Amino acid sequence: MASRALLVLLASLAFSFLLSGSVEAQGLSVGFYSKTCPSAEAIVFDEMSKIIKLAPSLAGPLLRMHFHDCFVRGCDASVLLNSTKGNVAEKDARPNLSLRGYGVIDRVKSKLEKACPGVVSCADILALVARDVVVLSKGPFWPVWTGRRDGFVSIANETKQLPPPTSNITTLISMFAAKGLSVKDLVVLSGGHTIGISHCSSFNDRLYNFTGKANLADIDPTLEKHYLAKLRTICKPNDAVTFVEMDPGSFRTFDTGYYKQVSKRRGVFHSDEALLEHPLTKAYILKHAAAPESEFFKDFGDSMISMGNIGVLTGSAGEIRKKCSVIN
């Protein structure tokens, strides 16, 4: 009897091992282009290495672009489509007005079209570029699951599904859950704010008129006071032009600097600060403010893979766009 139970256990272990060893999930796979365009990933990395060397400040917006793509209609490159007569696209909606780097995606796409015409989707380019800018900023490598296809639709109004920087913890958790992402994914992916910049306009409400009293001394009391004073010297009320480094001093290096900042209540957004209001996210921040990078790096790769799975189009759904900004 005992040996039969053991056999069943071994069989189920072998089965789950087979499952975990499999690269197929939701129609995506690692190395999807290995036969149809074997050099696809090398072409992307090579192009991104040249671009980031010349313009390192593009790493931030290109990582953010994949997030903004995946949270609206899934990772289908809807963020790249231009507005048309009668339709305002995601690109022209408020949260995306500060995105940059569309020209980079076009440049990578045209290299890929030369090597293998009509094969590599714009949605996969966004996922590969996001990974490569992290690697090129000294962050982790993770295997990108590919095989996404490009969508036909992009609607400005749907960018409401992107969490605003004023979000509290309840809103953040529910907006991530709506995309199938966990509380852990939320705190791990927020670590993306270790690179890049934010415009003053994204957090000025914390520096002035916080409770709407039309009083310049009305500040967000949860923001550490010396940092707040510094931000107020940089950002003037209604300043729409100036920007700050989100992880000052190492905003071009992918590291655990974000958690160090947030643990000192120096996260620029209310949504960063809000992560200290939930036991799980708070514990993660405090741990990773001091821990070696390796665990965060592994977690970040895993959460990026989960984010990259949101609402993907595979098989015969969607299309492979010839130009990323317009449908074929």
Ligand code: HEM
């Ligand atoms: C948790 C909810 C999130 C909120 C509320 C949020 C909000 C924002 C805002 C308001 C900005 C500044 C835009 C500007 O003023 O120029 C920003 C920048 C950025 N975000 Fe997030 N974000 C979130 C999650 C994420 C995720 C999941 C990633 C990627 C994994 C990400 C990556 C970035 C990066 C890299 C930048 C810098 C962009 C640049 O340098 O131009 N964010 N985010």
